Amino acid sequence: MSYITQKGASGALSLTSGGTFQQSTDSELATLVGTRWDLSDGREVILVSTGSTTTATAGQLYQDAAVVPNHQNCAVASFTAYNGTTGVPATVVVTLGNTAITANQYRGGLLVVNAGTGIGQTLRIASHGAAAGSGTTAVVLEDSPNIALSVSDSKVCFNNVHGANVIVSPTTQTGAVAGVGLYRISPSSYGFMTSKGLTSCLSDALVAAVGQAISPSVTTAGTVTLSGSTTAILGYASQTAVSAEARTVFLNV
Numbered sequence: 001m002s003y004i005t006q007k008g009a010s011g012a013l014s015l016t017s018g019g020t021f022q023q024s025t026d027s028e029l030a031t032l033v034g035t036r037w038d039l040s041d042g043r044e045v046i047l048v049s050t051g052s053t054t055t056a057t058a059g060q061l062y063q064d065a066a067v068v069p070n071h072q073n074c075a076v077a078s079f080t081a082y083n084g085t086t087g088v089p090a091t092v093v094v095t096l097g098n099t100a101i102t103a104n105q106y107r108g109g110l111l112v113v114n115a116g117t118g119i120g121q122t123l124r125i126a127s128h129g130a131a132a133g134s135g136t137t138a139v140v141l142e143d144s145p146n147i148a149l150s151v152s153d154s155k156v157c158f159n160n161v162h163g164a165n166v167i168v169s170p171t172t173q174t175g176a177v178a179g180v181g182l183y184r185i186s187p188s189s190y191g192f193m194t195s196k197g198l199t200s201c202l203s204d205a206l207v208a209a210v211g212q213a214i215s216p217s218v219t220t221a222g223t224v225t226l227s228g229s230t231t232a233i234l235g236y237a238s239q240t241a242v243s244a245e246a247r248t249v250f251l252n253v
Contacts, residue, residue: 004192034164058246079148095134101130106158127139203242204220
């Protein structure tokens with residue numbers, strides 16, 4: 001039986017009945033979503049949560065929840081730097097596009113400065129409030145920017161927690177690839193998916209031969225395809241793929 005250890009851990013994960021590959025509805029696992037774990041045979045898995053209507057199955061490709069367009073390229077209404085004396089974290093007040101945000105929708109995710117002063121900084125989100133579309137929300141940051149943000153020109157993008165509320169990989173990618181299903185995970189539950197190493201994955205009709213690069217399919221949701229020039233490379237085929245079958249690939253996402 002495979003055993004599992006977290007990156008940097010010295011001992012195996014303590015398991016309950018049913019073996020390593022289980023699902024859970026324990027909400028305390030939310031803070032661990034996105035963490036990587038090692039299997040005893042060298043594979044790497046990622047802890048994910050499934051979306052409310054997504055039942056994960058073995059061999060299918062999954063991506064993060066879709067990026068919200070109106071939560072990208074948002075203006076900075078105000079910025080308060082980290083206070084080293086009081087320990088109060090940095091806070092940025094963000095003006096949204098015309099899509100509401102729920103409280104802590106992006107907690108544990110990333111705020112990226114995509115334009116203007118401070119461009120290129122990637123900052124982890126500690127918490128934020130709810131807001132209506134076109135409203136403002138105060139985002140408390142775990143990471144303090146090295147360059148202060150400016151209300152005159154800084155723009156920011158919200159990024160989902162990697163591995164949270166995953167969905168079947170669509171034919172047009174709308175979020176980062178999370179991994180390939182190892183076993184059944186019910187909607188709104190937690191479990192592991194393969195993120196690196198050998199795993200079986202469904203293929204579409206454009207099959208890859210051994211050693212050829214693979215990408216998310218643009219014709220069949222939840223499958224991989226022979227890589228083209230415009231799609232992300234996820235790894236390579238370690239068996240010659242067969243359309244609509246799950247054959248072995250080496251994944252690296």
